Amino acid sequence: MSEHTADKSRDRALGMDRPITRRDFMNGIAVAAIAVTGPGFAAPSSSDPASFTAVGAGAAQDTQGYYPPLLTGLRGSHPGSFEDAHALRDGRTSPPATDTGEDYDLIVVGGGISGLSAAHFYRAARPKSRILILDNHDDFGGHAKRNEFNLDGHLHLLNGGTLEIDSPRPYGPVAAGLLKTLGLDVPALAKSTQNTAFYENLGLGSGAFFDRETFGTDKLVVGIGGATPLDRLLLDAPLSARAQKEIVQIETARIDYLPGLSSAAKKQRLSRMSYEAFLRDVVQVEPAVLAFYNARTKGEWGTGTDAVSALDCWGIGLPGFQGMHLNKGSIARMGFTPAGYADTGGSYRLHFPDGNATIARLLVRDLIPHAMPGTHAADVVTARANYAQLDRADAPVRLRLNSIVVSARHVGDVAVAKEVQVTYLRGGKPQSARARGVVMACYNMMIPYLCPELPAPQKAALHQLVKTPLVYTSVALRNWQAFANLKVSRVYAPGSYHSYFHLNPHVDVGGYRSTKSPQDPILVHMVRTPCQPGLPEHDQNRAGRAELLNTSFQTFERNIRDQLGRTLQAGGFDPARDITAITVNRWPHGYAPEYNPLFDPEVPEAERPHVIGRARFGRITIANSDAGGGAYTDSAINQGHRAVSELLHTAKA
Ligand SMILES: Cc1cc2nc3c(=O)[nH]c(=O)nc-3n(C[C@H](O)[C@H](O)[C@H](O)COP(=O)(O)OP(=O)(O)OC[C@H]3O[C@@H](n4cnc5c(N)ncnc54)[C@H](O)[C@@H]3O)c2cc1C
Numbered sequence: 001m002s003e004h005t006a007d008k009s010r011d012r013a014l015g016m017d018r019p020i021t022r023r024d025f026m027n028g029i030a031v032a033a034i035a036v037t038g039p040g041f042a043a044p045s046s047s048d049p050a051s052f053t054a055v056g057a058g059a060a061q062d063t064q065g066y067y068p069p070l071l072t073g074l075r076g077s078h079p080g081s082f083e084d085a086h087a088l089r090d091g092r093t094s095p096p097a098t099d100t101g102e103d104y105d106l107i108v109v110g111g112g113i114s115g116l117s118a119a120h121f122y123r124a125a126r127p128k129s130r131i132l133i134l135d136n137h138d139d140f141g142g143h144a145k146r147n148e149f150n151l152d153g154h155l156h157l158l159n160g161g162t163l164e165i166d167s168p169r170p171y172g173p174v175a176a177g178l179l180k181t182l183g184l185d186v187p188a189l190a191k192s193t194q195n196t197a198f199y200e201n202l203g204l205g206s207g208a209f210f211d212r213e214t215f216g217t218d219k220l221v222v223g224i225g226g227a228t229p230l231d232r233l234l235l236d237a238p239l240s241a242r243a244q245k246e247i248v249q250i251e252t253a254r255i256d257y258l259p260g261l262s263s264a265a266k267k268q269r270l271s272r273m274s275y276e277a278f279l280r281d282v283v284q285v286e287p288a289v290l291a292f293y294n295a296r297t298k299g300e301w302g303t304g305t306d307a308v309s310a311l312d313c314w315g316i317g318l319p320g321f322q323g324m325h326l327n328k329g330s331i332a333r334m335g336f337t338p339a340g341y342a343d344t345g346g347s348y349r350l351h352f353p354d355g356n357a358t359i360a361r362l363l364v365r366d367l368i369p370h371a372m373p374g375t376h377a378a379d380v381v382t383a384r385a386n387y388a389q390l391d392r393a394d395a396p397v398r399l400r401l402n403s404i405v406v407s408a409r410h411v412g413d414v415a416v417a418k419e420v421q422v423t424y425l426r427g428g429k430p431q432s433a434r435a436r437g438v439v440m441a442c443y444n445m446m447i448p449y450l451c452p453e454l455p456a457p458q459k460a461a462l463h464q465l466v467k468t469p470l471v472y473t474s475v476a477l478r479n480w481q482a483f484a485n486l487k488v489s490r491v492y493a494p495g496s497y498h499s500y501f502h503l504n505p506h507v508d509v510g511g512y513r514s515t516k517s518p519q520d521p522i523l524v525h526m527v528r529t530p531c532q533p534g535l536p537e538h539d540q541n542r543a544g545r546a547e548l549l550n551t552s553f554q555t556f557e558r559n560i561r562d563q564l565g566r567t568l569q570a571g572g573f574d575p576a577r578d579i580t581a582i583t584v585n586r587w588p589h590g591y592a593p594e595y596n597p598l599f600d601p602e603v604p605e606a607e608r609p610h611v612i613g614r615a616r617f618g619r620i621t622i623a624n625s626d627a628g629g630g631a632y633t634d635s636a637i638n639q640g641h642r643a644v645s646e647l648l649h650t651a652k653a
Helices: 003-014 031-037 083-089 113-125 173-181 186-193 230-234 241-252 263-271 275-283 287-301 310-315 338-344 357-367 377-381 444-450 456-463 481-486 537-549 553-571 609-613 633-649
Strands: 073-076 098-109 131-134 146-151 154-159 205-210 219-224 397-400 403-410 420-426 429-440 468-477 488-492 500-503 522-528 579-591 620-622
Touching: 003 553, 073 553, 083 403, 083 444, 098 113, 098 403, 098 420, 113 131, 113 173, 113 357, 113 429, 113 633, 131 403, 146 468, 146 522, 146 579, 154 468, 154 522, 173 633, 186 377, 205 553, 219 230, 219 488, 219 553, 230 241, 241 275, 241 287, 263 310, 275 287, 275 310, 287 310, 310 338, 357 377, 357 397, 403 429, 403 444, 429 444, 429 633, 444 456, 444 609, 456 609, 468 537, 468 553, 481 488, 481 553, 522 553, 537 579, 553 579, 620 633
Parallel strands: 073 579, 098 131, 098 429, 131 397, 205 488, 429 620
Antiparallel strands: 146 154, 205 219, 403 420, 420 429, 468 522, 468 579, 488 500, 500 522
16 A cells, blocks of 8 residues: 555544535635635735735625634634734735724724723723724634534534633732623632533543653553552553653652752742753653653643743642742742742632633623623623624724734824824725724734834834744534543643643533533543744744644644544544534734743843833833733733723823
């Protein structure tokens, strides 16, 4: 059999030819999307990446049937949402814009939680104001996106990005106050809606998958953290006896690996070495053990253990430090971790079935009530957004999708200007509108391209705000019998394409009901963080982003099928039969950058790039979680509030 024939037959066994809900892709553009959005949705030129394209769905959000949460295939930064930004970065200028004649009190660039919050705070201060929100995606919410599936006639939801209300520090008065205003009683909802023990009560626990490419043999070890002692479980793992012993030691032994030093001195040392270096050079473990732990930091920071300090890993509770007598609390050379806020207990925690898309949807209801039916916070979970209501000429707040901003400039000299002109591309056509103030709630490192008048040091600081790429994949399954057979609900897979995956969390809220029986369909959440070990963090982020841009949906699909098939095979899982839909939420510009003591200079907060970068510039202020130096929703909300306060306090505003 030729290699080509073998590949084809392997693809058939995986189900690559099955008619699942994934859409088929031509030139990176979904064929089905053309049917949904109508003419004007054209493929970008693949030969000239710097050209402005006719991507974006024009006025599609007003057309009947427009409902992006149901779209599958490549989502997140979906085809058509970013090409014009790259063209701008590459030096292309757009043709002259058509003036829409629209004049607003405020234009918000970016319809994520920060931008939507900014609009909310502005309206709260000036109830008669008129606001336009522009976003480049075909859906609102930014990272807080909703993946919606109809499986066997039932609504199934997953978060396409922002997972849950959760932060190392407690939500402060601004963020907590906003959630309350939106009708969210977080502690009460956490108590009444989250069944975190659902799978455990069915006898399903955690597993670790050892893949043959990394560990020599494919092997799923089940029951980690359960009743069976770890040393017994690891007997089944393709690891040497020494490696097994070392893992047990890291997880359970109380050893002081830096004896004779004070807690403060130990913290200084740990802040200067990666977790990988700590395990390799201080604990002195085998390479297979390093490979086993490598992905433990990926969900939190998007890179492996080589790019995260040992101190920050202690900060999020990774093992190995239990005998080191480290006092709780932060030091200057420490990232944003729960240990730094140990006295406070961190924030409350709440997962909606669509993650923090619920917050974005409640903000839309608050700003544009006709667009989001319902009256109570809980009923928003099953509400079907009416996209045709988002951008109505007679409404005080308008939310315009598929509109990528390419310029925000003061009309006249910044010192005396009364207005800012904002230019955006929609369906490839440049259009402009004006406002008395602008909040840039978009990715901060893009702002220098949009506001070339900014002072050079501010632009330099903004350029440093490199975001972390990551992928959240939602896979619909015919049933979860294989998980039940194997007694596993979540799998850590350090060497696999996705570093971990788990069954959809069990949450019943409002009219939404989670799957109860293994015979019923379910969604699986998978996480991949593309990065390049060995490089400084931001270079890893850039390499990961390039990889994402060049990975086709077909490659994702093949890897998803292969990984689930190999991991769950012994439970009877058949990827060709059991996978019914796939949505790959691709976030090349994901987490906001946070301080990393391994690579960032130790400077006071006021000198960090996110603080220098967010300075007000005339009638333009800067929001987004980037501006808060923390990849969290409370940061996004706080920064929206600060940016609006700055505008409102500008005497000239
Ligand atoms: C996969 C993932 C999981 C996460 N999980 C959590 C979590 O569990 N809890 C938590 O607190 N935080 C989480 N975060 C962090 C999350 O980023 C923040 O909580 C929050 O959602 C960020 O909101 P934002 O408005 O600041 O930014 P964004 O959500 O990024 O919104 C900015 C918007 O501006 C748009 N934009 C950019 N450029 C332009 C332009 N030129 N013109 C028009 N629009 C533009 C962007 O496309 C985007 O829609 C997660 C992030 C990711 C990526």
